[in-house]
Amino acid sequence: MLDSALHRQIEAISAGEVSATELTQGYLQRSQRDNPQLNAFLSIDPEGALVAARASDLRRTKGEALHPLDGIPYALKDNIDVAGHVTTAGMATRRERVAEADAAVASRLRRTGAVLLGKLHMHEAALGADGDNPHYGRCHNPHRQGYTPGGSSGGSAAAVAANLCSFALGTDSMGSVRIPASYCGVVGLKPSYGRVSQRGLVRVSRRLDHVGPLARSATDLPLLFQTISGVDHQDPNSRSVPLAHAEVHGRRLRVGHLADLHTYGVDDSVRTLFDAAVAQVGDAIGATEPVQIADYDFARTRRAGLLLCEAEMLVEHAADWAQRRDLFSPRLAAMLEFAEGRSASDLIAADRALDGAVLLLRKILGEYDVLLTPTTPQPAFAFDTPVPSNQADLTSIANFAGTPAISVPMGITADGMPVGLQAIGAIGSDLLLMALAERFEKLRAENT
Amino acid sequence: MLDSALHRQIEAISAGEVSATELTQGYLQRSQRDNPQLNAFLSIDPEGALVAARASDLRRTKGEALHPLDGIPYALKDNIDVAGHVTTAGMATRRERVAEADAAVASRLRRTGAVLLGKLHMHEAALGADGDNPHYGRCHNPHRQGYTPGGSSGGSAAAVAANLCSFALGTDSMGSVRIPASYCGVVGLKPSYGRVSQRGLVRVSRRLDHVGPLARSATDLPLLFQTISGVDHQDPNSRSVPLAHAEVHGRRLRVGHLADLHTYGVDDSVRTLFDAAVAQVGDAIGATEPVQIADYDFARTRRAGLLLCEAEMLVEHAADWAQRRDLFSPRLAAMLEFAEGRSASDLIAADRALDGAVLLLRKILGEYDVLLTPTTPQPAFAFDTPVPSNQADLTSIANFAGTPAISVPMGITADGMPVGLQAIGAIGSDLLLMALAERFEKLRAENT
Numbered sequence: 001m002l003d004s005a006l007h008r009q010i011e012a013i014s015a016g017e018v019s020a021t022e023l024t025q026g027y028l029q030r031s032q033r034d035n036p037q038l039n040a041f042l043s044i045d046p047e048g049a050l051v052a053a054r055a056s057d058l059r060r061t062k063g064e065a066l067h068p069l070d071g072i073p074y075a076l077k078d079n080i081d082v083a084g085h086v087t088t089a090g091m092a093t094r095r096e097r098v099a100e101a102d103a104a105v106a107s108r109l110r111r112t113g114a115v116l117l118g119k120l121h122m123h124e125a126a127l128g129a130d131g132d133n134p135h136y137g138r139c140h141n142p143h144r145q146g147y148t149p150g151g152s153s154g155g156s157a158a159a160v161a162a163n164l165c166s167f168a169l170g171t172d173s174m175g176s177v178r179i180p181a182s183y184c185g186v187v188g189l190k191p192s193y194g195r196v197s198q199r200g201l202v203r204v205s206r207r208l209d210h211v212g213p214l215a216r217s218a219t220d221l222p223l224l225f226q227t228i229s230g231v232d233h234q235d236p237n238s239r240s241v242p243l244a245h246a247e248v249h250g251r252r253l254r255v256g257h258l259a260d261l262h263t264y265g266v267d268d269s270v271r272t273l274f275d276a277a278v279a280q281v282g283d284a285i286g287a288t289e290p291v292q293i294a295d296y297d298f299a300r301t302r303r304a305g306l307l308l309c310e311a312e313m314l315v316e317h318a319a320d321w322a323q324r325r326d327l328f329s330p331r332l333a334a335m336l337e338f339a340e341g342r343s344a345s346d347l348i349a350a351d352r353a354l355d356g357a358v359l360l361l362r363k364i365l366g367e368y369d370v371l372l373t374p375t376t377p378q379p380a381f382a383f384d385t386p387v388p389s390n391q392a393d394l395t396s397i398a399n400f401a402g403t404p405a406i407s408v409p410m411g412i413t414a415d416g417m418p419v420g421l422q423a424i425g426a427i428g429s430d431l432l433l434m435a436l437a438e439r440f441e442k443l444r445a446e447n448t
Numbered sequence: 449m450l451d452s453a454l455h456r457q458i459e460a461i462s463a464g465e466v467s468a469t470e471l472t473q474g475y476l477q478r479s480q481r482d483n484p485q486l487n488a489f490l491s492i493d494p495e496g497a498l499v500a501a502r503a504s505d506l507r508r509t510k511g512e513a514l515h516p517l518d519g520i521p522y523a524l525k526d527n528i529d530v531a532g533h534v535t536t537a538g539m540a541t542r543r544e545r546v547a548e549a550d551a552a553v554a555s556r557l558r559r560t561g562a563v564l565l566g567k568l569h570m571h572e573a574a575l576g577a578d579g580d581n582p583h584y585g586r587c588h589n590p591h592r593q594g595y596t597p598g599g600s601s602g603g604s605a606a607a608v609a610a611n612l613c614s615f616a617l618g619t620d621s622m623g624s625v626r627i628p629a630s631y632c633g634v635v636g637l638k639p640s641y642g643r644v645s646q647r648g649l650v651r652v653s654r655r656l657d658h659v660g661p662l663a664r665s666a667t668d669l670p671l672l673f674q675t676i677s678g679v680d681h682q683d684p685n686s687r688s689v690p691l692a693h694a695e696v697h698g699r700r701l702r703v704g705h706l707a708d709l710h711t712y713g714v715d716d717s718v719r720t721l722f723d724a725a726v727a728q729v730g731d732a733i734g735a736t737e738p739v740q741i742a743d744y745d746f747a748r749t750r751r752a753g754l755l756l757c758e759a760e761m762l763v764e765h766a767a768d769w770a771q772r773r774d775l776f777s778p779r780l781a782a783m784l785e786f787a788e789g790r791s792a793s794d795l796i797a798a799d800r801a802l803d804g805a806v807l808l809l810r811k812i813l814g815e816y817d818v819l820l821t822p823t824t825p826q827p828a829f830a831f832d833t834p835v836p837s838n839q840a841d842l843t844s845i846a847n848f849a850g851t852p853a854i855s856v857p858m859g860i861t862a863d864g865m866p867v868g869l870q871a872i873g874a875i876g877s878d879l880l881l882m883a884l885a886e887r888f889e890k891l892r893a894e895n896t
């Protein structure tokens with residue numbers, strides 16, 4: 001039952017086949033065994049989790065379950081505040097920084113009665129994707145020790161893939177939910193901008209930050225998405241985002257797929273799987289047409305997106321940066337120092353540069369309901385090999401544009417590592433993307 | 449007919465009581481007479497206007513009118529591009545800067561068959577509100593020569609108030625439509641953020657810029673608003689903003705009015721009119737309750753808003769600033785130099801500071817459908833007297849928060865100058881605000 005998808009666990013717990021306490025104990029024992037090697041959890045709270053699980057079981061006994069998720073064990077990326085818990089954000093400066101209040105998404109999950117197991121590994125300050133944290137060690141890919149789980153939500157993807165929890169939340173500013181989902185072989189969603197509150201996150205960038213769920217099956221994402229989303233009047237960036245119709249069956253979807261993959265430095269191993277995935281989608285869901293991306297400078301836009309993050313982190317971490325600069329890794333310090341040398345108008349120019357992604361995706365998504373791309377140009381790589389500079393190019397477009405995007409596993413490379421298929425849709429098409437991912441997941445299951 | 453409200457002119461033109469050519473000639477003759485003293489128009493295009501008017505009359509004769517506005521003479525603030533016309537933005541650097549394409553709003557108006565008379569006076573670069581342009585001279589208030597019309601859309605309000613056109617468009621980044629509407633005794637709307645395209649404006653700030661209509665009667669705003677608004681896929685800031693129900697009759701509106709006006713430096717003359725307006729609204733439309741504004745630092749937020757504008761103008765005018773700095777007024781140059789000395793993280797901090805207005809208005813507009821305030825703390829002032837520093841405090845909140853806001857005349861001070869009543873509503877309540885303004889306008893007409 002620990003390895004099952006969330007919806008199976010919900011069925012089992014509500015049928016009385018398993019208790020919240022059993023599930024929680026199971027995951028705690030497995031983490032005790034596996035986490036020392038994997039390092040997906042930065043902190044585990046066995047006492048708190050077991051108290052919550054027993055309270056959930058008592059509610060179930062009385063027929064007073066709060067929500068389908070009542071009693072389901074989950075974990076949060078460690079840049080999401082939970083009252084009374086430390087939020088490290090993967091930073092040495094924050095080892096003892098206890099949150100006073102729940103983040104909006106943590107509060108929403110708390111109200112369901114779900115059981116928080118602990119907080120998950122992440123790239124230092126969420127700005128990077130190699131899973132190698134200089135303060136908290138490496139989080140390993142469950143598919144191969146010594147390989148990155150991706151990031152920055154590497155612990156979230158690794159914990160879900162290694163069956164150390166039922167589901168997890170991550171955050172995604174340039175691809176930080178989808179990249180580790182791709183590398184670890186799980187599903188991950190970056191919702192439409194503003195649909196999920198940013199309140200209570202250790203912020204990377206107001207324009208780019210999104211909280212998103214990770215799970216073992218695409219079937220589980222809509223429930224998680226609906227649970228964490230909704231207008232939050234205390235978050236100035238929260239907004240009403242009407243959701244479009246989500247029917248995949250019964251209508252021909254207009255699907256485009258990224259052409260000329262070599263242009264984006266996509267590995268042959270990934271291209272092979274992507275071609276097969278596109279063919280499967282084309283057969284089953286709708287004809288897919290090749291889409292070229294023109295007039296979009298990936299390197300320049302990436303640099304602009306990074307400046308937004310770096311400059312905002314100078315504000316977010318201002319006190320620590322002033323007082324304990326020695327506790328910042330040389331890599332992060334160099335990024336912040338770069339931003340210190342940039343002017344207000346440099347930032348305006350960077351913000352404007354990101355508009356290229358907005359216009360690009362509006363054009364493509366005016367012609368197609370969905371754009372398919374590989375989530376990552378390559379599978380997970382070994383630690384101590386150079387980090388590919390194009391790692392977030394295919395994911396970050398959706399952050400720049402505020403559109404939803406999903407990563408769903410599309411197969412295993414000849415070398416044995418998973419990679420994800422990304423689907424990007426117009427703002428408000430979150431449910432459609434999840435329905436498409438679920439359909440694709442079922443197609444793959446039928447064909448294997 | 450030249451002095452009539454737009455809806456009366458539309459009735460007359462469609463009934464054949466007046467032709468587009470007659471209206472256009474009338475306004476051109478009146479401008480020839482009055483504009484040298486008023487200086488509301490920076491440029492007038494008699495030939496183009498008459499050609500357009502004759503074409504409109506021909507369409508009307510054939511029963512092929514394009515739109516209710518077909519043949520109606522109007523004018524645009526001179527920071528809105530019209531293909532083939534110079535867009536000065538009130539700047540000396542741009543005296544010969546011919547636009548290649550229509551701004552989105554200009555294009556929408558062109559398609560209605562309305563007749564463009566010319567381009568209107570504005571504060572240099574739209575960053576200021578005293579109507580005193582060092583390069584293009586002073587625009588005077590039609591109610592008193594030697595007094596400011598307000599700004600930055602001073603020419604727009606003055607031309608509408610002096611009956612030199614049927615309606616005008618302005619732009620509003622801190623209050624630049626509503627302040628001159630208040631000072632000149634006309635109505636002006638700042639729509640919900642993103643509802644009207646920013647494409648083709650000389651930009652002040654992507655977060656704060658809004659195009660809005662000015663007219664002599666609140667009855668005329670909905671048509672103008674609907675004509676210029678709608679999603680523009682070529683404007684990265686354009687977005688779908690669903691509009692709320694607009695019924696004012698038949699339901700009790702929850703109306704709040706700003707209390708403790710002395711706190712905001714509101715003149716006694718304005719307070720007297722505001723108290724009377726609030727009482728009228730209370731009697732006729734709904735009980736109104738006093739609203740206090742707490743935890744909001746006007747001076748700090750104003751400074752933050754200005755930095756957003758100044759930094760973006762460094763990018764918007766980068767080439768001119770590099771090559772012809774001598775053509776910038778000392779006042780504008782000082783503002784841009786201030787921004788040059790600010791860092792990327794200063795700008796992030798300023799952007800965050802504006803969120804105080806978002807949260808403040810969400811809280812108030814969670815309790816009330818509408819918040820009433822004076823539009824301006826004072827009536828128009830004489831040139832060569834100090835510009836009040838609080839001039840935009842009551843209007844800029846709505847820019848910072850992205851909410852719609854309207855200014856409708858609420859009376860004439862004992863000294864003989866008009867001032868406006870401002871109504872602010874939640875995002876998407878544009879139609880409600882216009883309906884409320886129309887109702888208030890009718891109440892005042894009945895009572896005088």
